[in-house]
Amino acid sequence: MKEKISKLINEVLHSHQLPGVAVGIVLDGQPFFAAGFGYRNIESKEPIRETSLFHLASISKLFVATAIMQLAEQGKLSLEDSLDHFLPYLKIENPFDSKITIKHLLSHSAGFPDITNYHWDEPEHDDGALERYVRQLDFRLLSPPGKKFFYSNIAFEVLGHLVSKIAEMPFEEFINKNILEPLGMSTSTHFRWMVSPDLAVSPHINDLTTHLSEIYPYHRAHSPSSTLHSSASEMNLWAMANLKRGYSANTLFLHPSAYDHMWKPMMPVEKVGRPDKYVGLGWFLDKHRGLSTVYHSGQDVGFSTYFVLIPERNIGVTVLCNTTPAPAEKIAYTLLDILIGHEPDPIKPPVIIPLGEVYRQGGVSAMRKLYNTLKTTYPTKYDFGASGFLDRSSTLLDSDRNSEAMDILQFALELFPNNATGYGLFARANFQEGDMEQALKCAMRSLEIEPNNVFLRQQIQPFLDQ
DSSP states (O other): OHHHHHHHHHHHHHHTTOSEEEEEEEETTEEEEEEEEEEEETTTTEEOOTTOBEEOGGGHHHHHHHHHHHHHHTTSOOTTSBHHHHOTTOEEEOOSSSOOBHHHHHTTOSOOOOOSOOOTTSOOOSTTHHHHHHHTOEEEOSSOTTSSOOOOHHHHHHHHHHHHHHHTSOHHHHHIIIIIHHHTOOSOBSOGGGSOTTTBOOOEEESSSEEEOSOOOOOGGGHHHHOOEEOHHHHHHHHHHHHTTSEETTEESSOTHHHHHHTSOOEEOOOTTOTTOEEOSSSEEEEETTEEEEEEEEEETTEEEEEEEEGGGTEEEEEEESEESOOHHHHHHHHHHHHHTOOOOOOOOBTHHHHHHHHHHHHHHHHHHHHHHHHHHOTTTSBOSHHHHHHHHHHHHHTTOHHHHHHHHHHHHHHOTTOHHHHHHHHHHHHHHTOHHHHHHHHHHHHHHOTTOHHHHHHHHHHHTO
C-alpha cells in the first residue's frame, strides 16, 4: 500500500507541475505513513521531508476551535456567551435582533464578511498585531447571527484575540502551551521566524508556469486563521489525538464530550453536489463513500493544504503542497479511497496546464486551437472543467497580471457561459484595471446567476449607491 501511495504522489507531482508535496497518514489510529516528495524550493532543489514545515493556512482554525473548547471546559467562557461581553470595543453593526455568540463565530454563522486583503506583503510581527487588527474592524453583518453560513477568516481572528484576552497571554503562546506541547508537536509553530531554515518550505505559484512566490504568507494579525506551521509527521500526532477524542499518549488535552459539539452539524454549507456538507464548530462535516468525514482545507499564497479524518475507521490524512493552486483535496480523498479499499479515480491534470504553455507563446487563438485538439484527441486525459481556468485566473489576479487573467477568463466563459465565479473574477479583473463600469456589469451578471452571493452584493453596493 505504501508503494501505491508513493507512486500516486509522484505521478501527481509530475502531471500537475507541483514543486513538492508532503503526506501524513494515520491508519487504525496509529502513524502509518509520513513522507515528502519533490522540492522545498525549486531553485535550490532541497528535498521535502516528512519533517519539513509548511504554512498550514486555514487548517490553523482547528487549533483555534480546540483552544475555545479548552477555555469552555475551564469555565472561562460559554459557547452561548455574547461576543460583546468579552470584547465591548468591537465596531460591528448588528441591525438584527439576535446577539453574536462565540458559537456563531466557530460555525461561520455570525454573519461576518471575509478578509479581502491579508497584507502579506506588509507583515507585522509584534505582540500587539492581532489586537490592533480586531480593534480596527468596522463592518455591518451580512445576515442575522445563526441563520446562514458565511465563511469568515475575520471571525477566527476575533476568536484568537478572545483566547488571548481570556488567557492573558499571546494567542500563539496559549496554543503552544495547551495544544502543541502536550501533543509533542515540538517543531510546529505560528511564528515564521521560529521555523528552522533546514525545515522551511518555500511557497510557489502555479499560474502559467511554476515559480517561487515573491510573497510569504505571514502576518501576525492572521495567526489564528492562517499561520500555523507544521509537518506531515507532526500532523499525524494531531490526527491521532483527535481520533482518540482528546487523548495524546496518557494526556487528556480536551474532554471527549467536546467532540460531540465540534463534530455536530450546526449549519448547512450550500454547495452543488455536496448535500451532506455542514459546518460544525471549527470543523467541516461531510461524507465520502458513505463514511462520515471531518476536515478542513487551507489555501494561502503559495500553499495548499488538506486535513481529513474518518473517525469510524480511525483514519487520518494530511496533504501539504507548497504551491497554489494544487489538488490537495483530490489527493486527500484519493488516499482515503486507497486506505478504505476503494479503487480511486485518477487525478487528472487541468487542461489549462498545457494550454497555459501555448498561450504564453501564441495567445488566445493558440490556446483555443490546442483545447479543441486535446478535447478531441485525449478526452479522458485532462480535466476539462471550469475550475482549472478559474484557479489560474485568480492566481494571475493576485499578481496583478490582469490582462492575462482576462484572456483566460474570457475563454473560460466561452466554454462555461453561466459560471458565476467566472463573472465574479472578471469583475475583480476590471476593478483592478480601473474600469468600474465593466466591473459592475460583470458583478451583476454573477449575481444574476448566483443571487445568494450576499458578500459580493455588499462589496458592490457602495458603488451602486453613488
